[in-house]
Amino acid sequence: xxxxxxxxxxDRIRRAAQITSESFCEMLxxxxxxxxxxxxxxxxxxxxxxxxxxxxxxxxxVGSGRNSCVLHYSDNGRRLEExxxxxxxxxxxxxxxxxxxxxxxxxxxxxxxxxxxxxxxVQRAHxxxxxxxxxxxxxxxxxxxxxxxxxxxxxxLDVLAGSAEEIIANGTYxxxxxxQTSHWLGLDVHDVGDYFVGDQSRILQPGMVLTVEPGLxxxxxxxxxxxxxxxxxRIEDDL
Ligand code: GLY
Ligand code: MN
Ligand code: MN
Numbered sequence: 001x002x003x004x005x006x007x008x009x010x011d012r013i014r015r016a017a018q019i020t021s022e023s024f025c026e027m028l029x030x031x032x033x034x035x036x037x038x039x040x041x042x043x044x045x046x047x048x049x050x051x052x053x054x055x056x057x058x059x060x061x062v063g064s065g066r067n068s069c070v071l072h073y074s075d076n077g078r079r080l081e082e083x084x085x086x087x088x089x090x091x092x093x094x095x096x097x098x099x100x101x102x103x104x105x106x107x108x109x110x111x112x113x114x115x116x117x118x119x120x121x122v123q124r125a126h127x128x129x130x131x132x133x134x135x136x137x138x139x140x141x142x143x144x145x146x147x148x149x150x151x152x153x154x155x156x157l158d159v160l161a162g163s164a165e166e167i168i169a170n171g172t173y174x175x176x177x178x179x180q181t182s183h184w185l186g187l188d189v190h191d192v193g194d195y196f197v198g199d200q201s202r203i204l205q206p207g208m209v210l211t212v213e214p215g216l217x218x219x220x221x222x223x224x225x226x227x228x229x230x231x232x233x234r235i236e237d238d239l
Pocket of ligand 3: 089
């Protein structure tokens with residue numbers, strides 16, 4: 001019942017997404033070196049409440065610098081520094097339904113060459129994955145498109161070497177993309193519903209709502225990619 005949303009539910013999720021999106025744009029104006037991660041979280045959440053949302057759908061994530069690589073980071077306790085990227089993942093809850101958006105942007109207003117190169121890989125994966133979403137498409141084909149674009153990018157950036165097929169088969173990309181591309185969205189941010197029917201990936205139908213959220217993360221732990229350390233980028237939208 002919860003996997004297929006009716007028109008009233010879709011309307012609530014659209015309003016949650018719209019409020020979340022507008023609040024992100026407003027929050028960006030508060031971003032500058034010295035701002036606390038907690039201040040960006042407060043600015044975003046103020047936008048949600050100002051626009052009529054009841055609460056956040058989940059704890060807001062504002063990760064700057066190396067904190068952008070921590071998947072469910074919610075301390076939001078560091079000050080932004082010149083040259084950092086900041087990853088903000090937040091969602092308004094509207095009439096019990098969740099929005100869930102992520103954007104990653106440079107604190108100083110422009111990307112370094114290397115940040116831009118990684119951003120463009122994630123952006124392309126995000127666009128290509130969104131273009132696949134349609135009724136009749138298997139959910140796992142969205143993930144496969146995202147993974148293949150990310151792996152192409154990791155090869156171009158010389159982060160990984162070898163053939164894309166091998167890298168995908170043995171999963172070495174998972175060090176840099178350790179999560180799935182999509183989850184169901186609804187009453188809960190990770191809404192209920194099976195992703196597989198038996199061993200077959202779920203086929204998308206009108207009324208299903210999902211996120212598309214590819215990312216690449218370079219925590220300062222993985223040897224051989226020191227020049228990327230501290231870069232964590234995710235771009236997430238709701239479809
Ligand atoms: N904000 C949780 C998620 O994106 O899955
Ligand atoms: Mn999500
Ligand atoms: Mn999210």
